[in-house]
Amino acid sequence: MSATAHPHQATPAPRPHRPPRPAGASINLMYVPALVLFAVFIIYPVLQGVSIAMTNWDGYSSRRAFVGLENFARVFSDPNFSTAMTNTFIYGVGSTVIQQVLGLLFAVLLDQKLRGRQIARAIIYLPVLVSPVVMGLMYYLVFRYHQGALNDILGVFGAAPVSWMSDAGVAIGVIVVVNSLQFMGISMLIYLSGLQGIPQEIREAAALDGSIGWNQFRSITIPQLMPAFASSVVLNLIGGLKLYDVIQVLTGGGPGYATNSVSTLIGRTYFGNQAAGYAAAQGVVLFLVIVVCTVALNWWFDRTRSHLEN
Amino acid sequence: MRRHTKILVTLLVLTGCLVQLVPFYLALTTAFKEQSDLSSVWAFPFAAITWDNLAAAIAQGGVLRATFNSAVVTVIATGLTCMLAALAAYPLARRRTRLNRGVEFTILAVMMVPPLSILVPLYSLLNGLGLLDTYAGLILPLVCLELPRAIFLYTQFLRAVPLSLEEAARVDGASRLQTLRIIIFPLLKPVTVTVIILTAVYVWNEFALSSYIMTSTEMRTLAPSIAAFFGANGSNVNAAVAGSLIGVVPILIAYLFLQRYFMKGMLAGAEK
Numbered sequence: 405m406s407a408t409a410h411p412h413q414a415t416p417a418p419r420p421h422r423p424p425r426p427a428g429a430s431i432n433l434m435y436v437p438a439l440v441l442f443a444v445f446i447i448y449p450v451l452q453g454v455s456i457a458m459t460n461w462d463g464y465s466s467r468r469a470f471v472g473l474e475n476f477a478r479v480f481s482d483p484n485f486s487t488a489m490t491n492t493f494i495y496g497v498g499s500t501v502i503q504q505v506l507g508l509l510f511a512v513l514l515d516q517k518l519r520g521r522q523i524a525r526a527i528i529y530l531p532v533l534v535s536p537v538v539m540g541l542m543y544y545l546v547f548r549y550h551q552g553a554l555n556d557i558l559g560v561f562g563a564a565p566v567s568w569m570s571d572a573g574v575a576i577g578v579i580v581v582v583n584s585l586q587f588m589g590i591s592m593l594i595y596l597s598g599l600q601g602i603p604q605e606i607r608e609a610a611a612l613d614g615s616i617g618w619n620q621f622r623s624i625t626i627p628q629l630m631p632a633f634a635s636s637v638v639l640n641l642i643g644g645l646k647l648y649d650v651i652q653v654l655t656g657g658g659p660g661y662a663t664n665s666v667s668t669l670i671g672r673t674y675f676g677n678q679a680a681g682y683a684a685a686q687g688v689v690l691f692l693v694i695v696v697c698t699v700a701l702n703w704w705f706d707r708t709r710s711h712l713e714n
Numbered sequence: 715m716r717r718h719t720k721i722l723v724t725l726l727v728l729t730g731c732l733v734q735l736v737p738f739y740l741a742l743t744t745a746f747k748e749q750s751d752l753s754s755v756w757a758f759p760f761a762a763i764t765w766d767n768l769a770a771a772i773a774q775g776g777v778l779r780a781t782f783n784s785a786v787v788t789v790i791a792t793g794l795t796c797m798l799a800a801l802a803a804y805p806l807a808r809r810r811t812r813l814n815r816g817v818e819f820t821i822l823a824v825m826m827v828p829p830l831s832i833l834v835p836l837y838s839l840l841n842g843l844g845l846l847d848t849y850a851g852l853i854l855p856l857v858c859l860e861l862p863r864a865i866f867l868y869t870q871f872l873r874a875v876p877l878s879l880e881e882a883a884r885v886d887g888a889s890r891l892q893t894l895r896i897i898i899f900p901l902l903k904p905v906t907v908t909v910i911i912l913t914a915v916y917v918w919n920e921f922a923l924s925s926y927i928m929t930s931t932e933m934r935t936l937a938p939s940i941a942a943f944f945g946a947n948g949s950n951v952n953a954a955v956a957g958s959l960i961g962v963v964p965i966l967i968a969y970l971f972l973q974r975y976f977m978k979g980m981l982a983g984a985e986k
Contacts, residue, residue, distance in 0.1 A: 435802035449835035535919035542737035687831035
């Protein structure tokens with residue numbers, strides 16, 4: 405505030421008006437605390453992980469010998485790891501597909517003028533906010549064998565109860581469904597904001613051309629939703645590839661090792677089998693897989709977008 | 715909309731809402747039912763509501779202690795995240811040098827690290843620092859996992875704040891620090907609400923790292939303590955469910971009053 409705004413006050417000696425300097429390099433100090441934290445708690449562990457992965461450390465003793473790439477070779481020959489890797493991709497891709505379908509469906513439905521749609525959106529979105537542990541526990545009540553809510557319903561129709569958790573194939577499906585139902589609300593929100601971003605004129609112009617209903621959806625809405633599709637797919641796929649909590653609560657990775665993701669397998673290899681070196685190698689592989697998927701997906705979406713624009 | 719389209723739309727929406735609400739309903743019936751009550755999980759025990767499960771969750775599961783731990787970790791981690799992210803975002807938004815673009819890239823790369831992939835080295839690092847089973851040992855890694863998105867949100871927001879505001883303050887003789895404190899930081903309120911919601915929900919619900927870092931029952935946070943109680947007392951599901959309700963209620967209350975902010979904030983955090 406300038407001194408002239410207070411004429412009754414004693415005017416201080418006017419400061420020489422120098423033009424403000426552009427932000428100097430010293431303001432870079434402001435990101436140093438964050439970078440120090442990253443260096444200590446993320447970057448150092450990532451590098452340290454590579455070095456631990458080349459030892460036979462058990463995680464407790466001070467004995468550890470350099471074993472070179474042995475643990476990485478083991479990753480590729482261990483059937484438990486390949487099961488976990490396959491499952492990780494099923495969790496990732498399966499959840500991504502279901503979440504796109506349901507997310508887009510409810511976004512389109514709740515974009516219509518409907519009484520109570522605000523409440524409906526809030527309800528569809530609600531599970532996003534609870535811990536996946538709680539979500540898993542609640543769905544345990546749905547899928548358990550005795551007194552399970554789903555088997556109760558089957559019983560009403562005279563069908564035999566199903567053992568949802570002890571058959572690996574079924575359990576994997578259950579985990580995908582629970583994870584998808586929990587997070588489809590995020591996809592719905594992303595698509596809703598995409599839909600609301602489509603200018604009304606475009607929709608009206610299309611309606612005049614006679615392309616309404618499904619045709620309008622296919623020729624106007626879908627291309628306009630590409631950015632929303634891209635961010636939703638990347639988010640869901642990475643979330644699915646990292647899946648840990650729901651598996652741990654619903655099956656603990658079992659029966660045997662059959663429903664593990666790489667994330668749950670790492671915990672088990674480290675603390676269950678005291679094979680810290682091997683667990684670190686699994687971690688390095690998981691990290692690389694996620695980096696490759698993220699970079700590839702983003703590259704592909706960028707390319708598709710530039711194709712669409714040309 | 716034609717009439718039968720409207721009916722179909724309404725039916726689909728109702729089905730979706732029902733599917734999302736059923737698990738919560740089942741949790742309620744289970745939490746308030748006697749353990750020996752073998753009636754259908756669909757039936758609410760109107761005649762015989764029991765508080766025994768809640769009592770067991772508190773006495774044996776240590777759920778109240780866990781709630782306290784979660785509150786401590788959530789408040790401090792959220793505060794730290796907001797502070798560090800707002801600070802870090804300013805130079806990234808205002809000084810777009812080669813160095814700072816490199817820093818931005820590093821921060822985005824940190825976002826890709828799956829927490830479980832660094833479980834072994836992180837655990838041994840915390841062990842070496844004496845931070846295992848301490849608040850700091852959990853808070854600092856969780857802050858690191860949440861910081862990149864927060865920095866990104868603050869940076870985007872700051873880039874939209876016109877430089878002329880700062881220049882005006884500087885011409886009036888304010889130092890750079892004063893300008894930040896008086897002009898810039900107060901402007902950040904809307905994006906701070908977003909960051910608070912995203913971080914608080916994540917930290918409050920976090921399970922994977924918390925369950926490995928907080929090794930003793932006294933230090934355990936909510937999600938691991940519910941999971942441990944469920945794992946150790948597979949026979950007493952009722953109590954585990956009752957305990958988990960304690961963890962859900964605070965978020966539900968916040969959601970009820972701040973629904974708009976939650977949805978807007980979560981959307982901002984999801985879209986990049």
